Amino acid sequence: MKIAIIGYGKMGKEIEAIALERGHTISNTFSSNAPFNEQSKIDADVAIEFSTPGLATKHINLCLDHQLPVVVGTTGWLEHLTEIEAEVSSKKGSLLHASNFSLGVHLFWRMTEQLSELMNQNKEYKASITETHHTEKKDQPSGTAITTADLLLKNQEVYKKWMLSESQTLENSILPVTSKRIPDVPGTHEVTYKSDIDQISLIHEAKNRKGFALGAVIAAEWLTDKKGTFTMSDIINFT
Secondary structure, three states: EEEEEEOOOOOHHHHHHHHHOOOOEEEEEOOOOOOOOOOOOOOOEEEOOOOOHHHHHHHHHHHHHHOEEEEEEOOOOOOHHHHHHHHHHHHEEEEEEEOOOOHHHHHHHHHHHHHHHHHHHEEEEEEEEEEEEEOOOOOOEEEEEEEHHHHHHHHHOOEEEEOOOOOOOOOOOOOEEEEEEOOOOOOOOEEEEEEEOOOEEEEEEOOOOOOHHHHHHHHHHHHHHEEEEHHHHOOOOOO
C-alpha cells in the first residue's frame, strides 16, 4: 500500500517507520518545507494526516478532491466536523479521524466510562481531569482529554459540562479539566475522584509515539476500501 504522510514531524517519521515495518511504501511526505496544497502531485492509496489544527480541514478537503482516503490524527479542528462530514458524503470520500489512535488510550476510555458509572452512585467524590503534554502541542486541552471528559459526563448526573481551568475546584455542576505544557514529558491523562477521606485515580501515560503510529497505520489499512466518515470505535471493539 502506498501511503502519503501529511505532517512529517516527529509523529510523521514514527508513522513512516511503522508503515515500512508493515511492508508499505511511503509515496509522499509533506511538511512546512514542502506543504500539501492545490499544486501538490500525490500518488498514494491513503493519506495519514498529523499536522496542525489550522491546516487539518484544508488537508482533508484536498484529500477528498483527490479521492484519497485520509486518516486524521490532528486534533483541535472538530468544530468543522459537520461540514467535513457533508463534504465526505457529497464527494463519496473516505475519512477516519480520532483524537487518539493508541489501543491503551481506548482501554483507558472504556475504564473511564465504567468508573464514572460506578462513581455516579458515590457523590461524595468530586471528579477532575488533568492532561500533561510537551510544549510543542498546540491545542489545549488535548483531544484525548476532551473525549475523556465527554465520556465521563455521559454517566454522571452531577456534571453538566466540562471547563478548562487551572483550578480543580469549580462549582458542583462543572467538571474541571486542567491542561499542563511541560518540556520533554510523556503525554499523560489522569481522571481523579477526590473525597474528604481518600482519592481514586485512573492514569494513562504514553511512553513513546509508537502506539499512536501503529494505530494510525492500522486505521489506514482498514480505511482503504471504505466510504464514509469513521472513528477508531469502528475498528476497535472491546465487547
